[in-house]
Amino acid sequence: MKRFLRLSSLRRLSAVALLCLAAAGLALGGRAALAEKPAPAADYKVGDRLAPKGAAAGAFREISWDDLIPADWNPEKFFATLDLSDLQDNDPRALEAMNRIRAEWDKAPVVEKLAGSRVRIPGFIVPLESDGKTIKEFLLVPYFGACVHVPPPPANQLIHVIPDKPVPAAWNMAPVWVNGVMAISRVESDMGTAGYAMRGIKVEEYKEPLPR
Template sequence: MNADRIISSAVLAVLLTLVPLHAAAQGATAKASETTAERAAENTSAKGNEKANANASDKSSAGYQVGERLVVRVAKVKGGFVEISWDDLIPTDWNPEGFLADLKLDQLEDNDPRAMEALQRMRAEWDHAPLVERMAGASVRLPGFVVPLETDGKKIREFLLVPYFGACVHVPPPPANQLIHVIPDKPVPAAWNMMPVWVSGVMAVGRIDSEMGVAGYQLRAVKVEEYKEDPPQRE
């Protein structure tokens, strides 16, 4: 297997996540017009593109595909915790793809050494993504997927909460402002690995590095419960 192709495909897979992030940061809709990521995708060979998206057809037992998110449709207060969305954790003036402008990603080929440069720069930028400081001390409730950090095979004692299915597992970690390190008051079942949940607790702001990614937020979870709403509808 061609190592250069793997690197390039990894860059593409992460770049494709920039579209919803950029739209959220600008308060735009999820459907964006042509982006840097899309132009890079158009110049990726069919074979490389198939490998980059091989996991996109994978479904969890709950029916989610890689990249699908859980949506908070109407913000409300439940049990003293204010429901927030992942967009609330992104500073409104942050452009997650701005640093890529000078890399000319539309000219990337599968064996282009600039693919490694793009991946390294992207990882560094994302691990130091700006945080929303006003979230410190907030009592919040939000949905996400469980990525275990500490487990004995029966219970999960620590985990990362991620905004879309497959993050940190099927595709590289999202920016630090889209990762929450969760320590639940009561361990959750190991069977909840990669499952959707609602998490309620008090937020702290500060980076924590783990083997699965750099989290910009921490949450002491008072309550972790299964996400009961229907999976996203696909056309």
Template sequence: MRRFISRILLPAFLLVPAAALLAGCGPEAGATSASAAAAPELKWDELIPKSWDPTKRYRNISLEALRDNDPRAIQMLDEMRAVWDNAPVNVALDGTAVKLSGFVVPLDNTQNGIQEFLLVPYFGACIHTPPPPANQIVHVIATQAFKGLHAMDTVKVSGVLKAARYASADMGVSGYEIKSAAVERFVATQPN
């Protein structure tokens, strides 16, 4: 059961906003459109409706008493995955211009670079751990392929946020998308 907690439940409780992980980093110099520059910077928790609590059902269950192969643990894992894949989005953000910082999970990778990827709030999401809830994954389609971009690189994405489901066979379900996105790479800066 410890693996169940560390692989599934722990990431839900520890959804560390990318902004916290990117503290001390700033966007690389580059041109962005005026509307993208004026867009507000979102925090990952703003993508989650205030009333949604995926862990409520599991608070009174003694998870440490369950073993990984216990049918109840397997059933809870399946139920939680379904809840996360169908996580509600914050509809108030639908159609708004935003900026959002996070980590890249590539969906394509050509010699021209990466143009389509999932943006996730914490390092390792969708790759080393089960995917976060759908309302914590943004499907990004950049205006052009970005050369030199790799899995788990940190970026800032600007564009119009839409509530739209996208299911990747291997990487999870996103609840949002940003098409024609402007993508900027982050580089570490010295703290003041």
């Protein structure tokens, strides 16, 4: 588990701010979802992540969500500047803390060397542009429910994808593999701020590995 945010010291933070922190923790150290067969989105719970396949496909190099986080970025360092010990539920300072955290996540640093890389990565689709039949633009998120059921994760855990070929509208929050070319681009949307952009050369349904 990589750089998982410790929340035990934040128990008195208001529910809304704690939810934001919990979402960030899931993004940086969530659990992988395993199954014996392909699973529709309905089979996932909020926070579930996808298990890596463990092999590259064709000309695309498989990467994980941890690969999008700079090695020297320490999200816990930011919490050292917040005094949360005396916050009560509904304390206005909790909302202020949440806003500060959100601002910190939105400017989270990225791995610049990934620019131009041909990669494949598993994740869940959060539509940004759809005509009801197809999805023409979406955010790829690392765990189920991100940006929809819980607040957005840090910018370095969101990828803005424009697929070469629109994907079915039924893939809303569905698990997929995206194969494409990575770019470094800060993209703001109503669903969250992405630190990466990707030309989706091929978007395919996610097939989960069998348990070993």
